[in-house]
Amino acid sequence: MVPAESEHTGDGAVETQEQQQGGGSPVATDGEHLVDLYKKMVLIRTFEEATQRGFRQGKIGGYLHVYIGQEAVATGFLDAYKDGDKVITAYRDHPHVLLLGSDPKAVMAELYGKGTGLVKGKGGSMHLFDVENGFMGGYGIVGGHIPLGVGFAYAQRYEETDNITQLYLGDGSISNGAFHEAVNLSGLWGKDGMNPCLFIIENNQYGMGTSVERTTAMTDLAAKFNAYGVENEKVDGMDVEAVLEVAHRAADRVRETGKPYAVEALTYRTAPHGAADFFEKYRTKDEIKQWRERDPIGQLEHRLIERDVIDEDGIEEIKNEMKETMKEVVRFAEESEEPPLEELYTDVYTGGGVYTGEEG
Amino acid sequence: MVPAESEHTGDGAVETQEQQQGGGSPVATDGEHLVDLYKKMVLIRTFEEATQRGFRQGKIGGYLHVYIGQEAVATGFLDAYKDGDKVITAYRDHPHVLLLGSDPKAVMAELYGKGTGLVKGKGGSMHLFDVENGFMGGYGIVGGHIPLGVGFAYAQRYEETDNITQLYLGDGSISNGAFHEAVNLSGLWGKDGMNPCLFIIENNQYGMGTSVERTTAMTDLAAKFNAYGVENEKVDGMDVEAVLEVAHRAADRVRETGKPYAVEALTYRTAPHGAADFFEKYRTKDEIKQWRERDPIGQLEHRLIERDVIDEDGIEEIKNEMKETMKEVVRFAEESEEPPLEELYTDVYTGGGVYTGEEG
Amino acid sequence: MPEMTYREALRAGMAEEMERDEKVLLMGEDIGVYGGTHLITDGFLDRFGKKRVIDTPIAEGGFTGAAIGMAMMGLKPVVEMMTWNFSFLAADQIIQNAAKVRYFSGGQVEVPLVIRGPNGGGVQLSAQHTHSLENMYGHFPGLKVVSPVTPNDAKGMMLTAIRDPNPVIFLEAGALYGTKGEVPEGDNAVEFGKARVAREGTDVTLISYGRQVNLCLRVAEKLEEEDDVSAEVIDLRSLRPFDSETIVESVKKTHRAVAVQEQWRWFGVASEVASIIQEQAFDYLDAPVVRVSGAEVPAPYARNLELAAFPSEDAVAKAARQVLYQEVSA
Amino acid sequence: MPEMTYREALRAGMAEEMERDEKVLLMGEDIGVYGGTHLITDGFLDRFGKKRVIDTPIAEGGFTGAAIGMAMMGLKPVVEMMTWNFSFLAADQIIQNAAKVRYFSGGQVEVPLVIRGPNGGGVQLSAQHTHSLENMYGHFPGLKVVSPVTPNDAKGMMLTAIRDPNPVIFLEAGALYGTKGEVPEGDNAVEFGKARVAREGTDVTLISYGRQVNLCLRVAEKLEEEDDVSAEVIDLRSLRPFDSETIVESVKKTHRAVAVQEQWRWFGVASEVASIIQEQAFDYLDAPVVRVSGAEVPAPYARNLELAAFPSEDAVAKAARQVLYQEVSA
């Protein structure tokens, strides 16, 4: 698993490709937009690094899965988000909710298990939720969220909206039966224009310690969607401009047709699987190093400077600003109170009820 | 769903095709062999018709699924069975066990819920078993048996035999997650030669009342195996000679390589789904009629006569003989005793034990 | 009052809610074109159209999960589990998502979902097609689990289930689809969490649910006739929420109880019933609560074995006599 | 006697059986190259090779089913369920095939299979990753279900599980992998179906299993010190088969019992325990059996909430005092 040659290495490559493909929607790749995306990726990176510290300090419990190295994927795709769209993913969910506009303080406080947390301290890292902003949750059972997303998409057309669902899934989830059943339903319902679901495979090449080629004899993950009549393509997930182009084109298409579409983004987590994945026996230092060289933030930084959109000082400034923000964020999380004990018994049933058997 | 044009309609077509393909193993298509296969198909048909009568008379309970119209599939494939091979299927399992040599009396007695039944009256129509003869069972949960068969195949290579597993599955099971997970494992293990599993899709075009195109947007069922790196092909499942050719070639190949292979046999059940499927609203009389014209028994009969292998009297004789046999079979089933009540509590655990809680 | 079958009652409940509320839709295997394996949804496809009556492939986990997703979006899916035996394939979706997503989202979503279908055995379907799963699903906070036995409750609880903003596991007495009973016209919604006194009595309480309630009623008649014993029969109807009060009150009156279930004994509903009674009516109990359960074996096919595997009138009568000290304990 | 951790004990049990019997093989997610998420199988791949130590994709139903197939062929697979929370995806295979195929084949096959992995919560994994499934699996005839808590039992029951020709659900106390205890050298196979008296006492019986046994032992100390009460602590160890005799004998001596479980109350193990005791020791009971269970909510993430969701020393002590009539009942 060494990085494939990027199709978008040089300056302007994106524009060229767009022209070639005659791409549907206008993807703003002007400087301002790119700087904005850059800031978002830095936000995610800085946030994730702070969570890693929090975990090592024992302030964050349970599992913690960070998105370091993969930033370009969610950042690019969520650029195509429109009001009323829905987004769902697994447990590696911090970036999605941040990109959709959740307050980083509330997200961090959630990880710290505080009452000010995004879901009141009930879910933790794996179960972020922000329905107002379109984020329909992070889920912990690999593959288990895929059917839900297909259901969202059906409901979007049932209600006759032109919204779509962005459904993120890991390479590891593809071997799971839930993937098969749900994507098949999506393809089937799509025949009637009843499933505007954009599947985004975050192929970081490993499910925990298992590489894709140790999970299946047919490793072209995008092509797996052929079995369900779902059109698909691949994109270099380390290159935010490339992602951006596909994201808008694919989202528009799904929105128009009500049919699903799948994009496999080839990416890499340069961090361990979870904060407790110490040894990483399943991959070499060298492999990690090679991928680090293609770091999505580094790549964009380089391009922005080369294109004179921003200079090194400007970059420094963004990073420093983000660090300052993150200090605030962490302070907020640390200083917040634990959830009140009564919260243990709320939100079990709508309308109340706990059924301890001691009511009667 | 009208019948596709058969590729093997004329005399000698099979031989020709074999020659063209340079087919591996010698498939005996001499007259004697064909007559033998014919007899087997008539056995199945006659048996199934007797079970339908038994069901209508209330002597057979539970569910009853017959193989009428599909006889060529199991008959052709099991011709490639070798000692030590294993066979597994779903609940439409009468033909498989009969073809492997189980005593029709014991099979019928099982359906009649008698102590002389193949599994002592415990399983009924859906759960026939004859381990001695390689039949590892009929199963009632659609798709649920597929992982088991993949496990058999692994064990066959673990034990370093050259046996294979014939795994039969319905078109309806393909949408199920168990199919996906198990076939993927098979493809993966096959890379190391550890999965001699021959998948045989009995595509009778309906899962209960749901046609294949109402279950998936991509209706080429053989091609679904591409997603798992499992090579595959299709065969006209109404033509026993065509099936025979593929069966031997595929079985040999699986036996040699330890890799799985899949064959989609296009067939049709001219009978209802189960004995309680009264209305058949999901298909037209006309469609059934068209397929009846391609009845596998009728087709072979026609060819045998045309090729002068047998004459009409010979055919009559076989059918009459089978009817007589079946009378015996039914008489045996009717006259057998119910299982003794103690049988209720045996076979729960190896080594005994029921754990009623009243032992202690 | 008009009579209808259990099947018609379910159908009426669903159809009325579908008429009333556009958000209600149906999903399941062969519920549309085929008319439903048990003919519960016969005619619905023509009446409500393909968008609201969805025939699915055989993918219990997938379509149940999709229904949960729809429910999270505010639709009200009613999923047919062709039989509950197939629900093990959807167990992850039901238990991990439907039951919990409200909680782990901090209350941001709700799951107004009904999953319905026949539960229990009795027609020789043998091991893989014979389960009573009320204890399994009833164990998990976030779910509601109900089990109507009369046509009145079949319709009334269906109305309540569809209107409930929480996921409801609706266990139908499959063996009773054809049985008739009175069902009032109009809205007969039946509140969850209230047991039904199916027969009043003073000497012993027989506690059950699902088709075993009918068995208990027959035994009660028999006890009346043969032993001059007055048995009270309680139909739990709802397993989660559970109505402890009604059974405790009854036992305080009768001082003796038998809990009857079709399911296996271990960790079953009857164990919970016995537990609650000894906890809350300890000083009133004149004999230990006796449980009558299915035989501890996978369901056999042969008719005689199957009959022996389920609670019988004799077994229940014997248990009643045992708690009445008319019969020596085993 | 040598000491080892619970983790080492499991590892020793598996390794010894693998050395002894070539039919034993391991399967699961990340058990090979990665060394096992909980490091139970660390080093096994190098030692036993790829054929016997199979890393699987994330397909719990598929690989569990394949293992059942292997077992039907005479192999002895030991499947790691990375955590039991993922087993809902394999529930159909476990319940419909592993538990029943012997029966519905009329005894023609057996299923010498072990499925093992951590069960229960305690480390803030929240709703989807915190379950105690002993009652769920214990309900089904055809399965055996065990739950060792000491390193000695972890190894001894692992030996027994692998040698057992039946499918065994092996529920490890995940929170205790690092705890130490004495384990004799050599074959210490522990018979299934025998509870262990973890502490002798005369005044009240605390009945539990899994990591809650340690809680009960701490409470017993506390009761001794603070109330001069002598509590007997019973570790059930095996839920199916179940040792009624040991608990009944104990209660006949102490006349009072508390059943403690991490799992939810409804239809849980404690309900069965209470049920059995009232059935078989009715005349010896001086107070109703009290159950202490997990809070009836999906597991929360925040540390304070999680602690409040599990049985605490206080809750168990309170229950003990309640059955001793030292505290007024709730």
Ligand SMILES: Cc1ncc(C[n+]2csc(CCOP(=O)(O)OP(=O)(O)O)c2C)c(N)n1
């Ligand atoms: C059904 C299930 N099985 C196993 C696990 C344990 N587990 C958590 S993450 C993970 C790997 C998933 O890999 P992938 O889908 O590629 O996502 P990534 O972590 O790479 O983002 C596994 C096996 C789980 N959570 N759910």
Ligand SMILES: Cc1ncc(C[n+]2csc(CCOP(=O)(O)OP(=O)(O)O)c2C)c(N)n1
């Ligand atoms: C998991 C599951 N869901 C539903 C059923 C009910 N059911 C029994 S047979 C059947 C149709 C299966 O169709 P197919 O696989 O094509 O086999 P065929 O009956 O055509 O031989 C269905 C839905 C079942 N047995 N198992």
Ligand SMILES: [Mg+2]
């Ligand atoms: Mg991955």
Ligand SMILES: [Mg+2]
């Ligand atoms: Mg079919």
